[in-house]
Amino acid sequence: MERSFQLWLYSCFLIPVLGILPEPKNVRMNSVNLKNILQWEPPDFYKENVTYTAQYISDRTFDKCKNIILTSCDFSDISKYGNYILRVRAEFEDDQSDWVNITFCPLEDTTIGPPEVLVESLTGSLHLHFSCPKVENEPDMWTLKDYYYSWTYNVQYWENGTNDKLEKNSIYDSEVLTDLNPQTVYCLQVQGFITDKNKSGEWSQPICVQTTDNVFGTAFPQHFISLASTFQ
Ligand SMILES: *[C@@H]1O[C@H](CO)[C@@H](O)[C@H](O)[C@H]1NC(C)=O
Numbered sequence: 001m002e003r004s005f006q007l008w009l010y011s012c013f014l015i016p017v018l019g020i021l022p023e024p025k026n027v028r029m030n031s032v033n034l035k036n037i038l039q040w041e042p043p044d045f046y047k048e049n050v051t052y053t054a055q056y057i058s059d060r061t062f063d064k065c066k067n068i069i070l071t072s073c074d075f076s077d078i079s080k081y082g083n084y085i086l087r088v089r090a091e092f093e094d095d096q097s098d099w100v101n102i103t104f105c106p107l108e109d110t111t112i113g114p115p116e117v118l119v120e121s122l123t124g125s126l127h128l129h130f131s132c133p134k135v136e137n138e139p140d141m142w143t144l145k146d147y148y149y150s151w152t153y154n155v156q157y158w159e160n161g162t163n164d165k166l167e168k169n170s171i172y173d174s175e176v177l178t179d180l181n182p183q184t185v186y187c188l189q190v191q192g193f194i195t196d197k198n199k200s201g202e203w204s205q206p207i208c209v210q211t212t213d214n215v216f217g218t219a220f221p222q223h224f225i226s227l228a229s230t231f232q
């Protein structure tokens, strides 16, 4: 039997009659820096004409996206402090699939993106400036620090060409690396770390910067700005 005919059989008779519209597939939360997008794929045999409803359950059940044709739903505006069951189902005419449920706790489950890092090479030291990742859908300037009070920057640095990594932690938005060899290229990368949750963020891309001489005082500062690693 030809495959398209099988499909036609399924979609015209079997599923509506038996009421077995399959569930959306591969349902997962894509959450970075508290931007929370539930994603899924269409059920087997249904590429078109299917709609979806996605809900969250905390004390009650709320529709977040109702009868949509997209295969994603934005849950970024739910409270960050909740602990939810999210669920999505497929709908086709009068039929509907079972719910597919996942649990989601924004502060626990979101991926912490890398901070932005700016490096100044000054009198033999490296002066670092960090920007904590911003949180979408929140007032300007809100960053992950506003949600994670034990936020720390972990810095890893090494002489270019070696694997001998040194570490430094800072709770502030700046840090100075000292005791470096003069006129030497160092590379560094930075991650956010939530101490009280033992939760690590993603590392920024390595930035490599040459130190100046430390003996003769002020050299001209060299500025290096990392590529902002933004996630969509
Ligand atoms: C999802 O949860 C509902 C209750 O909210 C339950 O009836 C259903 O069986 C669950 N589905 C799966 C696939 O676990």
Ligand SMILES: *[C@@H]1O[C@H](CO)[C@@H](O)[C@H](O)[C@H]1NC(C)=O
Pocket (backbone or CB within 6 Å): 160, 161, 185, 208, 209
């Ligand atoms: C770092 O070292 C590699 C070789 O080990 C070299 O190719 C690269 O140019 C160095 N980077 C800088 C910024 O000097």
Ligand SMILES: *[C@@H]1O[C@H](CO)[C@@H](O)[C@H](O)[C@H]1NC(C)=O
Pocket (backbone or CB within 6 Å): 198
């Ligand atoms: C923190 O997490 C790391 C892995 O992510 C684990 O190896 C370590 O044991 C944890 N520390 C504590 C105190 O739970």
